[in-house]
Amino acid sequence: MFTKIKQNRMSEDIVNQVLEAISRGDLAPDDKLPSEKELGDIFGVSRVTIREAIRSLEQFGVIVVRQGSRGGAYVKKMDQEAVVNQIGNVLKMANVTFPHLAMARASIEREILVELIPSKITPADCDRLTQNIDLAEAHYRDRESTERLHTNFGFHTTLARITENPVIILMHKVIVDLSSHFFENVEATTPMVEKTFAQHREIVELLRKGQFQEAGEVCFHHIADVSKTIVDKSKQQSLLVSRRI
Amino acid sequence: MFTKIKQNRMSEDIVNQVLEAISRGDLAPDDKLPSEKELGDIFGVSRVTIREAIRSLEQFGVIVVRQGSRGGAYVKKMDQEAVVNQIGNVLKMANVTFPHLAMARASIEREILVELIPSKITPADCDRLTQNIDLAEAHYRDRESTERLHTNFGFHTTLARITENPVIILMHKVIVDLSSHFFENVEATTPMVEKTFAQHREIVELLRKGQFQEAGEVCFHHIADVSKTIVDKSKQQSLLVSRRI
DNA sequence: TCAAACAAATAGTTTGACATTTATATGTCA
């Protein structure tokens, strides 16, 4: 019926006003907020209060603060990477385990292939995916394992991006980012890596042929497979695969 | 190659130490941090610096601060609701539209039904779903429309919870919460509502019979349908269905 | 021309004071 009110704290009020200004577009990325002193005059509060508001806004992720002569609080571009990082940070405090992430990822990617991509994908996208696999193989030949890992994830991220659905892209990237840590701590064996390349190629081929349903199945089981391998290997190395991230 | 270092700011250091303490479990939910004065002595900094750290931690969502006699900074329980809220806040600053949310939701729920639920669901779960529909119908008869809406969403949230996968549960709830605002601004017509009840019942029946694939399809199209209705109605009322949330 | 010194602007921090809020203890009166 009634909603609880809580007046208190001027810094909160300032935070809200700034957030709204950004939301409205009155403050655009790279815009500079007035200096702490000026903000104090504008809002009629002391520098201390302004600084507290700035700390909140900074933690919220909407501004960056630089020191020095041309320093100050600058509105941050809320790009994908920033949003993913923020969400990732929040999720780290929840009790999420690798198997949960893996399962979610497998399911989301299947939907990406089966439902979300068909109306969007172009031959150019397929070419880009193929290039990605080629690059990953090159990295593997050159023994650049972290680069290879990164490129491999790039394959899946590219798939997500084809959907042009920011919700899907973001959720997928959050999951991939949080998962990647586990991959980095497991040495990849040759058959494992080559199987990955083969399955990636198979997926692209199916996509080119318009066999989205089949591509989705291959992808689902590909991710389930790889994740199972990671879980097994992690257990051997007694890593905390089932503990929180 | 190299990773950027950025020392500066004692409050940052304090934030990190507190976060780590919480992560380690040295600080559990409902624990009280020392008072600002004491923290100042502990870390060897002034109260102002402590307060800035506290504002960051508060915005991060890991503490709540109460004023007054038994006041202070208390470690917050990072429950599902809190995590969902945090992520929702972040997502509000991204350029997400209702159709994106709806599509993502339809896909995720199909996967929930097809892939994630079958190994988990029990007859008791089905009973709970049926009860939910009954309750929603009761609300509808009593003309309690917001209650009905809330209960209807509860049906889908219950489905997600059956997976026992926190990643899925969280992502789903974030999407539902962000979507709900659009539903609230559209008057529901009788045929629309009754169709929803019918489809919910159909889904439960299919689940009872173990026809998960079919249940998934029904659910997918149910959500797609309802969302399309919302989009159309919103356009009539010239709501910002395609603007950011 | 280049480098060192300087100047200006801005965030980072400290200190000390006072205001406000809230739970609890204390006191007073019926």
Add this chain to the structure above:
DNA sequence: TGACATATAAATGTCAAACTATTTGTTTGA
């Protein structure tokens, strides 16, 4: 004794003024 008012104490909330540290632009001098 019980209920209500009042005082008290322990927090957070806010302010003001100064000092420090850092960054950047500008001037100066060899």
